[in-house]
Amino acid sequence: xxxxxQRRDYSLTGPESERAREKGLVAAEWYVSPVPRATMxxxxxxxxxxxxxxxxxxxxxxxxxxAAACLSxxxxxxxxxxxxxxxxYATPADSRWHECGHGTxxxxxxxxxxxxxxxxxxxxRSATPWRWSHARHHTDTIIVGRDPEIITExxxxxxxxxxxxxxxxxxxxxxxxxxxxxxxxxxxxxxEYIPSGEFPKVYREARLCLLVWLLVLAACLYTGSLxxxxxxxxxxxxxxxxxxxxxxxxxxxxxEDVLDHRLNSRTIYMNPVLRFLYWNMxxxxxHHMFPMVPYHALPKLHEEMKADCPAACPSFLAALKxxxxxxxxxxxxxAYVVVKxxxxxxRPYQYDRxxxxxxxxxxx
Amino acid sequence: MSDPIWVEVCDAEDIExxxxxxFDYGDRTFAVYRTDKGDYxxxxxxxxxxxxHLSNGLVMGSVIECPKHNGRFDIPTGAAKRAPVCVDxxxxxxxxxxxxxxxxxxx
Numbered sequence: 300x301x302x303x304x305q306r307r308d309y310s311l312t313g314p315e316s317e318r319a320r321e322k323g324l325v326a327a328e329w330y331v332s333p334v335p336r337a338t339m340x341x342x343x344x345x346x347x348x349x350x351x352x353x354x355x356x357x358x359x360x361x362x363x364x365x366a367a368a369c370l371s372x373x374x375x376x377x378x379x380x381x382x383x384x385x386x387x388y389a390t391p392a393d394s395r396w397h398e399c400g401h402g403t404x405x406x407x408x409x410x411x412x413x414x415x416x417x418x419x420x421x422x423x424r425s426a427t428p429w430r431w432s433h434a435r436h437h438t439d440t441i442i443v444g445r446d447p448e449i450i451t452e453x454x455x456x457x458x459x460x461x462x463x464x465x466x467x468x469x470x471x472x473x474x475x476x477x478x479x480x481x482x483x484x485x486x487x488x489x490x491e492y493i494p495s496g497e498f499p500k501v502y503r504e505a506r507l508c509l510l511v512w513l514l515v516l517a518a519c520l521y522t523g524s525l526x527x528x529x530x531x532x533x534x535x536x537x538x539x540x541x542x543x544x545x546x547x548x549x550x551x552x553x554x555e556d557v558l559d560h561r562l563n564s565r566t567i568y569m570n571p572v573l574r575f576l577y578w579n580m581x582x583x584x585x586h587h588m589f590p591m592v593p594y595h596a597l598p599k600l601h602e603e604m605k606a607d608c609p610a611a612c613p614s615f616l617a618a619l620k621x622x623x624x625x626x627x628x629x630x631x632x633x634a635y636v637v638v639k640x641x642x643x644x645x646r647p648y649q650y651d652r653x654x655x656x657x658x659x660x661x662x663x
Numbered sequence: 664m665s666d667p668i669w670v671e672v673c674d675a676e677d678i679e680x681x682x683x684x685x686f687d688y689g690d691r692t693f694a695v696y697r698t699d700k701g702d703y704x705x706x707x708x709x710x711x712x713x714x715x716h717l718s719n720g721l722v723m724g725s726v727i728e729c730p731k732h733n734g735r736f737d738i739p740t741g742a743a744k745r746a747p748v749c750v751d752x753x754x755x756x757x758x759x760x761x762x763x764x765x766x767x768x769x770x
Binding site for chain 2: 437
């Protein structure tokens, strides 16, 4: 029999925010797996080489697939060509936005910032607001009423997930925010996590992004073709499916309101192509527990930590199946969450059942 | 509050080059650093953005990166260098005496 659970308020300005604070879930002390300091120092070491190599490959591939897509424009070959271009445009833009936002991709700070700004524009995110949003996501990961980056609530809102296949829910929200910022205004929710001192920077960035889009629009009007927008701007929408799929596997179906990333994040084994697109964010428990470890060192960190973590999902497909199964079950039983058994070498989950009485766990 | 006092932290060699250690004194906590040039410095222990201890962070030259949100501070001055940190760290004088590290803190 399904438990009846009242739908919670996931907004940052509602009663759940105060509830999280009362329960000691705000900016709390999180569980950390034991990794010797010397090992961690080696893993945290910054390098420019891997990110420069990957960035050159990425933009090189974009140029090749973009040229192929342009050449096929007007034929049916344009469909697969633009699909490939769109996926290559949006998926790495999302992962590069993420890693450069942490400042860990490159050793040289300006390189992180330059790629961060470019990737933010490509994936249709306001650079500075999303930096702060993501900082909050790391402070209060999947804490209801605090984390602005929970993809969907429980029970899941399937309509939003379907729309997000083409960024049709988040995209328009972001466009509205760009216009709002360009006019020198900020949403109330954003003001919850962005310090007022950053507002002028937000407004400047929004105006610059809108100017670039205006240029793209002007190019479309001048050429009488949609092609310029198919190369810059629209790929965020038509190439968004993998971004959504990666995002869904990070935390969905797992616990809310816990202080142990092993319970609310998912590590997945992926092939080298997917790991290139995703910049190793498939090691998501590791990333959340130690966000100062750069993407290229996450496989090694995984080896250091795996004795203290649940087994990784064996593949991207297996992870997606696990998520979709959990979401379908949560539709009728919002209390359901996936809990994975820990190996005998691991320390127990840090989990206060009293703090999250609405969660009903069931091991796989 | 009475005059600041010098308090022994540890042996100089207990802090590796480009590293940081935690030092607790009473109900206060500090981060004590050794930079790539071998100089010693001390600041408040917690990041000014959220309450995460900097002793778990990464020292790069004379910069400390917070382990939670990757905010950065200039170690010698405590100046905030990278978002999400906006507020400078309080710094404390450090001296070496007989191969021991001391910091000067308000008693």
